[in-house]
Amino acid sequence: MxxxxxxxxxxxxxxxxxxxxxxxxxxxxxxxxxxxxxxxxxxxxxxxxxxxxxxxxxxxxxxxxxxxxxxxxxxxxxxxxxxxxxxxxxxxxxxxxxxxDWCGFAEAVEREGGSLAGDTAVVLGAGGAAAGILYALQDFENVLLANRTRARAEALAGRFPNVTVVDWEKKLELGATESGLFVNTTSLGMAGYPTLGMILGDPGPAMVVDIVYAPMETKLIRAARKAGKPVANGLxxxxxxxxxxxxxxxxxxxxxxxxxxxxxxxxx
Ligand code: ATR
Missing domain, CATH: 3.40.50.10860 (Leucine Dehydrogenase, chain A, domain 1)
Known part of the structure; x- marks a missing residue:
């Protein structure tokens, strides 16, 4: 056995x-x-x-x-x-x-018709889950990374040459930025945490991924679906x-x- x-x-x-x-x-x-x-x-x-x-x-x-x-x-x-x-x-x-883990992210994106290469991708969060996702995003020209604790984002940016750190306070602008992928890797939106208040611009991101899966449909995922964008979640x-x-x-x-x-x- x-x-x-x-x-x-x-x-x-x-x-x-x-x-x-x-x-x-x-x-x-x-x-x-x-x-x-x-x-x-x-x-x-x-x-x-x-x-x-x-x-x-x-x-x-x-x-x-x-x-x-x-x-x-x-x-x-x-x-x-x-x-x-x-x-x-x-x-x-x-x-x-x-x-x-990075294969799981890559497969989830591709299955929903998203792309793992392009001009710009946006990633929120610099915890344990973020490194695998940045590894999967190496074919993007530029990955904009914002994290509440900036030092953690800078440490990750030092390991992946296509990553640029953006102020956490500017995260709302990132939802309006035209990008191939917008990924939430923070705990925001998870049961017991505050929600991630994000307004997605038009065109904004082509696809939205939220690593949260409890609840399965976060406010971010709901907003993306409403805007007709493909989505993937932690599940x-x-x-x-x-x-x-x-x-x-x-x-x-x-x-x-x-x-x-x-x-x-x-x-x-
Ligand atoms: P994981 O391994 O799941 O990524 P983690 O390493 O604890 O878990 O990371 C959690 C992420 O969610 C971090 O990016 C964290 O930001 P900090 O590095 O500033 O701690 C982010 N996070 C958790 N709670 C948050 C909150 N209330 N507001 C903003 N970011 C939060």
Whole structure:
């Protein structure tokens, strides 16, 4: 039996076990995908225990993605460039770090008819999720990046040469700026946080992505839909990042990832 899972803290709300166990069933692979809750101080020990218990891979989620890269013996170029790993594969007694978060974002954009290249893209936020998204936006001429804490945005801009930092106070202007993509990677709009008050200009952004998925339709997504723009949210990114993860530990792709996404959208 293939054993895999997701390690995080907290992790009980994670949708990944539902996604992967369903794909194991659909592909008729004998596998089990579990959620492992580990506090930061227990992370390394928990990873080693999982490897010792026969897990072939672990997805890694908040708050362990940077640490996951640190403890790996080898890392993919994307995990290294992003500075974080959301997948650890155990092979030949070694830990390999991979990042499939940026693939999830890229796939979600392309599936909705958006483009990953062009003149200008806008990104709000410079936390853990932003680095993977900036990695996926390297074919844009210019990425305008605004974050409440400017120093974090500047640190990211130092790693990606096409990124220009814009004042957080100017974020409203960014909604009016003509761009190929407008991406919210902040927590604004998430249940329990203030909403992101954004007025989208005309033409403004060609497509809007909000990494939030609880609620599934944020105020930003609603405004974009109303303006007839294609959108993607955190749920589609989650499902599409799960596809290469599943391939890594199951050896074959899932059968119907789009159907899984549609079902989750209907259920949540
Ligand atoms: P993640 O890993 O999900 O990106 P994170 O690293 O905690 O989470 O980042 C959260 C992002 O949301 C950051 O860009 C954060 O801005 P700061 O760097 O200034 O903290 C942003 N954020 C969270 N709450 C916010 C708020 N009330 N107003 C503006 N930005 C906020």
């Amino acid at each position: 293939i054993r895999a899972g997701v390690i995080g803290h907290p992790v009980s709300h994670s949708l990944s076990p539902r996604i992967h166990n369903r794909w194991f069933e659909e592909t008729e692979i004998d596998g089990r995908y579990e959620a492992i809750d580990a506090r930061p101080e227990d992370f390394v020990e928990a990873v080693r225990r999982a490897a010792g218990d026969g897990f072939v891979a672990l997805n890694v989620t908040i708050p362990h993605k940077e640490k996951a890269l640190e403890i790996a013996d080898e890392a993919s170029p994307s995990a290294r460039a992003i500075g974080a790993a959301n997948l650890l594969v155990f092979r030949d007694g070694k830990i390999f770090a991979e990042n499939t 589609s990114m989650l499902v599409w990042q799960a596809v290469p993860s599943f391939e890594a530990f199951a050896g074959i792709p899932p059968k119907r990832p789009a159907a899984t996404l549609a079902d989750l959208e209907a259920e949540l």
